[in-house]
Amino acid sequence: MQVYSEKQQIITAIAALRAQNQLIGLVPTMGALHQGHLALVERALENNDYVVVSIFVNPTQFDNSTDLEKYPRTLKKDVALLSMLSKDNIIAYAPTVDDVYEGNTVSEKFDFDGLEFEMEGRFRHGHFDGVGTIVKRLFEITTPQNAYFGEKDFQQLLIIKKLVEKHHIPVNIVGCPIYREKTGLAMSSRNTRLKPEYLEASPFIYNTLKTAKKLFGTKSAGKVSEWVEDQFSKQNLLELEYFIIADTETLKPVKRKSKKKAYRAFIAAYADDIRLIDNIALN
Structure with a gap:
């Protein structure tokens, strides 16, 4: 399974696939993959020729520096899990912060027609500017036709649909059901x-x-x-x-x-x- 750490590498690889009329799906993640993530990847594999899985802990969507510092990072394990689903049709993109932000790690400012001020937006200042910034950049880098997001982050799902609508980004957003532990706890x-x-x-x-x-x-x-x-x-x-x-x-x-x-x-x-x-x- 191919793992890219630099955006120019993956841009070149995807451009070659797009030139062959291959359908590209994207599953954005922050790594520490669990069965919920894998369910998204499996759904994407069903509907696309290749699936890009981004593995990137995005600093601009954290309003708590301790949470950012403690967020689990398990790249080697993540790649092994993805390889069990497909060695040939999954492409991993695991960049550094500098590769994504080019030395300027700040969020763009977005207007999501008020969706960003409800619920999570009330308690996590600037969170959805960070989400919008990284998702927009991932769309620009990986140019997918389809992108997959879980309904556990339902507000985020609506905001990404609004991002695509307002910025005229040619990608179909697919919402997928919440994946739960046997106890009912939403996987995270x-x-x-x-x-x-x-x-x-x-x-x-x-x-x-x-x-x-x-x-x-x-x-x-x-x-x-x-x-x-x-x-x-x-x-x-x-x-x-x-x-x-x-x-x-x-x-x-x-x-x-x-x-x-x-x-x-x-x-x-x-x-x-x-x-x-x-x-x-x-x-």
Whole structure:
């Protein structure tokens, strides 16, 4: 399996494939690959001739320097996992920060029509400017026809679709279902850092979401939110940062339910110093 660390190398390689009318898919990752990532890659392999998997811990989307420093980096293991899926049709791009940012490690400023100010945007200042910057650069470097993103980061998925729309980038964005542990915990590279007692407690997040979905059928969004907050107040190990029921198009918190709109519940919680996010479709 070919692994490139310099963008000019991969630009040349992909240009040769595109000249042969090969279909290119992209799966952007920050490495520390798990089965959720591999499910995205498998989906991409089904629909494309070649799949580029970027492995890059992007500094501009971290608002917490400690989180950036502790983020797991396991390139050798990641490449081995990808090779098990395909040795011939996967291309890995694992650049340095300087290769991507050319010595100027700052974010571009983006307008995502307000999507960037909801939920994660309220708690992680500048995060989506960092996301927009790296994804736009990866699109420019790898020129894929299709790109694959998990619905665990549902807000990010909507923002990337908005990025493509507003910047007229010729790529099809494919959202893929959340991949979960057997316990229900949404798979995340950060899960590897959970201490045993927090790992044992963490399925509470998804179980709470599932019950909130049932309650939403008969109760108002406000009442459901109050119930979730009460449940977390009784939990000793997990600290709720936010629970929001939002319109799936605007991500605006719902004030009054409408049968004409689709809603999703979003949650962020801390397990010790590790931040976990999840969401569930409500209707």
